[in-house]
Amino acid sequence: MSEKIKFGRSPVFFDPFERRPGPIKKNMHYCPGCGHGILHKLVAEAIDYHGIQGKTMFMVPVGCAVFAYYYFNVGAISVPHGRAPAVGTGVARAVPDSYVISYQGDGDLAAIGFNEFLQAANRGEKISIFFVNNSNYGMTGGQMAPTTLPGQKTATTPFGRNVLTDGFPVHVAEMVNTLTAPVYIERVALTSTARIMNAKKAVFKAIENLKNRKGFSFVEVLAPCPVNLKMTADQINDFIENQMIPEFPLGCIRDRSAEVENGTVPPAPAHDVESVKKVLFPPALENAGAVKENTSEIFNRELRVKMAGFGGQGILSLGITLANMARLRNFNVSWMPSYGPEQRGGAASCAVIVSRNRIPSPMISRDCDLLIATTQTALDKYIGELKDDGILIYDNTAVTLPELPAAMTKVGVDAVGIATRDVGSPKFVNSVLIGVLSVVLEQKGLLNAADQADFEQAFTAAVREKFGKKPGAVESNAQAFAAGRQGLSK
Ligand SMILES: Cc1ncc(C[n+]2csc(CCOP(=O)(O)OP(=O)(O)O)c2C)c(N)n1
Ligand code: SF4
Structure with missing residues (x-):
């Protein structure tokens, strides 16, 4: 490893920072004198030195480093506050040949995310x-x-941290040292060239361990934040040297890197997909009967569906039924719910994606093929996500349509009325809507004859899977499906 300070920009950084909004594409957003910029440089150089740039996944935290993805030209996930170790665990396990770096502040790691970090x-x-x-x-x-x-003034401790009420500083590196598994633990500081050189060694070691899949490596970096601490460059260095370092002593706390054998990339997936399916969905496979390969042209691409209304309307189970119908026909599916804090009556929506390929993200915020909206709020909120030539199914007793593109298919239906009148309860509205959808797909010629016939079979299989032990419910849902078809055909 070169122990000289390197001048110039590491190739692991973008040049310029195109993702950064505004005209300034060359500079980082950090305040002058901030430690993040120095640490970014060390991490970038280590990634480059160890040749792992192409497979690095950087967990970008909430905190001042939240824009790290502007700068690092590596894979990145912007994670919720404190969740970097959890998301990083998921990535490291799901993509075992990736190299996961988690970069976190003390609010992020030692407060909101402390449990999952540990x-x-x-x-x-x-x-x-x-x-x-x-x-x-x-x-x-x-x-x-x-x-x-202790005694340090902050925005929330204007008279200084009082250990009697606010507790004592948490020594994170020492706490990690109480655990058996971690391989490497070191604390460094960024106050002088000599200290930065030691920090560089620690960062390079942690990245080397990552490359060799040794195990958990942890580097705590005492870093300047001159702006919030209202200090000059000299003052912040004095503060770290004379106040922080006595509380958080520097040095290597554990290094078992040499004792631990290099890890290998575990085979992916680590389980047999078919046996997992059998454990999770045994009745589903029975109910699905023979494997059916739907061949209509629309299934050659990803289908993106959004349903929105209010809680209690069955919006989420409508999405689950559609997703299950596709799953039972061997498509990859995702179902992503979103609802307000209220149990009933609040906004509720879900996104369903159906694809023959892997689904990179379950979120839908644009290019939606089908929107089902049962309230005005839902329509107003999500109509912008529907493609201009997409299909809109809406409750025509609750929704007034704004001006919409001519190419859009707009189908207004009183699904709640149909469910109540024809099936005896509004709770069957979701099956009514699936019946309506089957007619719309037919009318638009999107399903070939075989797939049209199969649509109802897939619906029946999905309902049986869910209500197999309640024959009455299976029947009522089938009735609702038929009522939806008739209601629209009338
Ligand atoms: C769930 C959640 N809670 C609170 C916040 C507000 N928040 C944003 S950054 C931050 C603290 C970040 O501090 P730290 O992790 O020390 O990083 P630094 O900014 O010092 O680099 C908080 C509390 C948030 N974004 N999300
Ligand atoms: S507030 Fe502190 S940590 Fe954040 S960018 Fe400024 S100096 Fe850095």
């Missing part, structure tokens, strides 16, 4: 974590963090 450390996940201890919540304006020193 659990990931305890499991010995094969990830490397860089922990920026700058003794405060930087991004939100300098509130007290778990690492704030």
Whole structure:
């Protein structure tokens, strides 16, 4: 490893930072004197030195480093606050030949995400974590963090951290050292060239361990945040040297890298897909009967469907039924619900994606093929996501249509009325809507004859799978499906 300070930009950084909004494409967004920029440079150089750029997955935290993906030209996931070790675990396991780096602040790692950080450390996940201890919540304006020193003034401890009420600083590296699994633990600081050179060695070691799949590596970095701490460059260095380092001593706390054998990439997937399917869906496979390969042209591409209304209307189970119909026909499916905090009556929506290929993300925010909207709010909120030539099915007793593209298919139906009148309960509205959908797909010629006939069979199989033990419910849903078909055909 070169121990000289490297000038110039590492090839692991974008040049310029095109993703950065606004005219400034050359500079990072960090405040002058911030430690994040220095640590970014060390991490980028280590990724480059160890040749793992193409397979690096960077967990980008909530905090001042939230825009790290502007800068690093590697795979990146912007994770919710504190969730980097959990998401990183998922990535490391699902994509075992990736190299997962988690980069986290002290609010992110030692407060909101502390449990899952420690659990990931305890499991010995094969990830490397860089922990920026700058003794405060930087991004939100300098509130007290778990690492704030006794007596230290912050936005939320204006008279200084009082250990009687606010507790003592959390020594994260030492806590990790109580666990058996971690391979490498070191604490470094960024106050001088010599210290930065030591930090560089630690960062390179953690990345080397990652490359060799040694196991969990952790580097805590005492970093300057001069802006929130209202200090000059000299003052912040003094603060770290004379106040932080006595509380958080520097040095290597554990290094078992040499004792641990290099890991290998585990085979992916680590389980047999067919046997998992059998355990999870045995009745489904029985009910599905013979494997059916739907051949209509629409199935050659990803189908994106969104349903939205209010809680209690069966919107989420409508999505589940559609997803199950596709699953029973061997499509890959995703179902992603979203609902307000209210149990009933609040907004509810879900997104269903059906594809012959892998589904990269279950979210839909555009290019939707079909939107089912049962309230005005739902329509207003999601209509912009529907393709201009997409299909809109809406409740014509609750929704007034705005001006919409001529190429869009608009089908208004009183599905609740049909369910109540013809099946005896509004709760069958979702099966009514699937019946309506089957007619719309027929009328638009999107399903060939075989697939048209199969649509109802797939529906029946999905309903049987769900209500197999309640024959009455199976029958009522079938009735609702038929009522939906008739209601629209009338
Ligand atoms: C779930 C959630 N809670 C709270 C916030 C607000 N928030 C944004 S950044 C932050 C603290 C970040 O501090 P730290 O992890 O120390 O990183 P730094 O900004 O100092 O680099 C908080 C509390 C949020 N974005 N999401
Ligand atoms: S607030 Fe602090 S941690 Fe955030 S960018 Fe500025 S100096 Fe860095």
